[in-house]
Amino acid sequence: MHGIVFQEDLLTPLFPRSSGVLLHPTSLPGPYGIGDLGTEAYRFVDRLAEAGQSIWQVLPLGPTGFGESPYQCFSAFAGNANLISLDRLVEYGWLSEEDLAHRPFFSQRKVDYPTVIAYHDELLSLAYDRFVIDGPASQQAAFAAWCAHPDRWWLDDFALFMALKEFYGGRPWTAWRDAEALREKQALGAARVMHATRLQEHRFRQWLFDVQWQALKAYANARGIRVFGDIPIYVALDSAEVWTAPELFELNQDGSPTFVAGVPPDYFSATGQRWGNALYDWDEHRRTGYDWWFRRIRAALTQLDLIRIDHFRAFDRYYKIPAQYETAQGGRWVNGPGAHFLDALRDTLVDDGYDADELPIVAEDLGDDLGNAIQLRQDYKLPGMAIMQFAFGGSEEETNRFLPHRHERNLIVYTGTHDNNTVWGWWTSEAGAAVQADLKRYLVKWHVQRHARINWQLIWLGMTSRAHTFIAPLQDILGSGPSTRMNRPGVPGGNWRWRCLPADLDPDTAHWSQLRALTVASQRTVGGQ
Numbered sequence: 001m002h003g004i005v006f007q008e009d010l011l012t013p014l015f016p017r018s019s020g021v022l023l024h025p026t027s028l029p030g031p032y033g034i035g036d037l038g039t040e041a042y043r044f045v046d047r048l049a050e051a052g053q054s055i056w057q058v059l060p061l062g063p064t065g066f067g068e069s070p071y072q073c074f075s076a077f078a079g080n081a082n083l084i085s086l087d088r089l090v091e092y093g094w095l096s097e098e099d100l101a102h103r104p105f106f107s108q109r110k111v112d113y114p115t116v117i118a119y120h121d122e123l124l125s126l127a128y129d130r131f132v133i134d135g136p137a138s139q140q141a142a143f144a145a146w147c148a149h150p151d152r153w154w155l156d157d158f159a160l161f162m163a164l165k166e167f168y169g170g171r172p173w174t175a176w177r178d179a180e181a182l183r184e185k186q187a188l189g190a191a192r193v194m195h196a197t198r199l200q201e202h203r204f205r206q207w208l209f210d211v212q213w214q215a216l217k218a219y220a221n222a223r224g225i226r227v228f229g230d231i232p233i234y235v236a237l238d239s240a241e242v243w244t245a246p247e248l249f250e251l252n253q254d255g256s257p258t259f260v261a262g263v264p265p266d267y268f269s270a271t272g273q274r275w276g277n278a279l280y281d282w283d284e285h286r287r288t289g290y291d292w293w294f295r296r297i298r299a300a301l302t303q304l305d306l307i308r309i310d311h312f313r314a315f316d317r318y319y320k321i322p323a324q325y326e327t328a329q330g331g332r333w334v335n336g337p338g339a340h341f342l343d344a345l346r347d348t349l350v351d352d353g354y355d356a357d358e359l360p361i362v363a364e365d366l367g368d369d370l371g372n373a374i375q376l377r378q379d380y381k382l383p384g385m386a387i388m389q390f391a392f393g394g395s396e397e398e399t400n401r402f403l404p405h406r407h408e409r410n411l412i413v414y415t416g417t418h419d420n421n422t423v424w425g426w427w428t429s430e431a432g433a434a435v436q437a438d439l440k441r442y443l444v445k446w447h448v449q450r451h452a453r454i455n456w457q458l459i460w461l462g463m464t465s466r467a468h469t470f471i472a473p474l475q476d477i478l479g480s481g482p483s484t485r486m487n488r489p490g491v492p493g494g495n496w497r498w499r500c501l502p503a504d505l506d507p508d509t510a511h512w513s514q515l516r517a518l519t520v521a522s523q524r525t526v527g528g529q
Contacts, residue, residue, distance in 0.1 A: 290341060
C-alpha cells in the first residue's frame with residue numbers, strides 16, 4: 001500500500017500529490033513579540049521550498065478579538081495589523097532604527113498579546129504620522145487608489161467600527177450608545193467627522209497589511225509554494241460585519257443574538273463548545289443571492305490560493321444554542337442551506353475561471369454526528385480531512401476513515417491541526433496504552449518504515465497515504481511537546497501564543513533534511529522541486 005502512487009494522482013491542477021507545513025504567521029520568530037510578514041516569513045518560505053514542500057497553511061489572517069483567537073476576528077475582510085513588519089516600515093522610511101531600538105522585553109517562545117498590541121499600535125501610529133507629513137506623492141497616490149478600489153467596499157465600515165470600538169474603550173458594539181450601535185444615520189455621520197483621523201489611520205494599516213501580505217504571497221508562489229488558508233464558517237458577534245449588516249444574522253432588535261453557534265459535547269469538551277458567534281439568517285442570505293458570502297470567498301481568494309472552510313458541516317446542519325445558555329448543552333441541530341448554497345457558490349467560482357470539478361475549497365468535515373456533511377462535500381468534489389491522531393484505538397479497520405489504508409485520494413491528511421495536541425504531547429499524555437499498542441500493530445501489519453520518534457512515524461504514514469495532500473504542523477516536524485500546542489478547544493485563555501525559534505528555521509538542521517527525504521520518497525514533490 002504505502003509508497004505506491006497512481007500517476008493520475010499527480011496530474012490535477014489544484015490538488016497534485018503534494019505536502020506542506022501548517023504555521024500561523026504569529027508563530028514565526030522575530031524581535032517584536034509576535035511573528036510578522038518580514039524577514040523570518042521569507043526565510044520560512046525558503047525552508048519550505050528547500051524541503052520540497054509546496055503548501056504553507058495558515059490560520060485566519062483577520063484582526064483578532066476575544067481571546068486573540070483568529071477564529072473570532074473583528075472583521076472577515078480586514079487583516080491583522082499586528083502582523084505588519086516594522087522592519088519593512090524602516091525600509092519605507094516611516095520608522096527609524098532608533099524607533100525600534102527601545103522595545104519591551106518580549107519572550108521568544110510566547111506572544112504576550114497586551115504588550116505586543118500596545119507596542120505595535122504606538123509604532124504604527126508613528127509611521128502613519130510620518131506618512132501623512134512626509135510621504136512622497138507617489139505613496140500618497142498609491143494609498144488613495146488602494147482605498148478607492150471596488151474590492152475595498154468593506155473598508156470604511158471596518159475603519160469606523162474600529163474607531164468607535166476604541167472610543168468606547170474596547171467594548172463590543174452591542175454595549176455602545178444605541179445611536180451608534182443601531183447605526184442611526186446622523187450619529188454615524190457625526191462619528192465619521194469626529195474620528196476622521198483615526199479612520200484614515202485604520203485604512204492606512206489595512207493598506208500596509210495588504211501590500212506586505214501580497215508581496216510575501218507572490219514570493220511564496222514564485223518559489224512553488226501555494227498559500228492555504230482558513231475561512232471560519234461563522235464571524236464574531238463583535239465584528240464589523242454583524243454591526244454593518246445585522247439583517248444577515250439572527251439578532252434581536254437591540255443587536256443581541258437570539259441564538260449562538262457551537263457544538264455539543266464531543267472529544268474536546270464534556271459540556272460542548274459555546275463559541276458565541278451569531279448565527280446566519282439563511283433565508284435573508286438566500287433572498288440576496290448569497291452576495292455577502294460570495295464577496296467573502298472572493299476576498300479570501302485574493303489573499304490565498306486555497307481555502308479551507310472551517311466547520312463545513314454547518315452547511316448541512318448546524319448547532320443552535322439559546323443565547324442565554326452558558327454552555328453548549330441544551331442546543332439543537334437545524335438544517336443549513338445545503339446544496340442550494342453550494343450550487344450557487346460553484347456557479348460563481350466557475351464564472352471566475354475555476355473548474356467545476358476542482359474548486360479551490362477544502363471542507364473541514366471533522367467531528368461526531370456529521371449527518372450528510374461528508375456526502376455533501378463529496379457531491380461537490382471538495383477535499384475532506386483526515387487526522388492521524390484520530391486513526392488508532394477506536395473504530396474497526398473496516399469503518400475508520402482516518403486509517404491510512406482507507407484514505408481516499410481527494411483528502412488532506414494531517415498529523416494534527418491547530419486544535420490538537422502535538423504528536424509528541426498526544427503520544428506521551430493522551431494516547432494511552434491501548435492506542436499506542438494499536439498504532440504499533442498497524443506499523444507492523446503494513447510494513448511501514450520505522451523511525452526513532454513517533455512524530456516521524458505519523459509523518460511517514462501521512463506522507464505515504466493515497467491522499468493527494470499531506471500537511472504537518474511545524475511543531476510535529478520539530479518533535480515539540482505539549483507546551484507548544486496552539487489551541488485547546490473549550491479553554492478560553494492562554495491559546496494562540498506559541499512561537500518557534502530562529503534556530504528552528506536554520507537550513508542545515510536535521511528536521512528539514514528529513515522532511516525533504518520523506519517528501520521525495522513518497523513522491524510528493526511538485527514541479528521537480
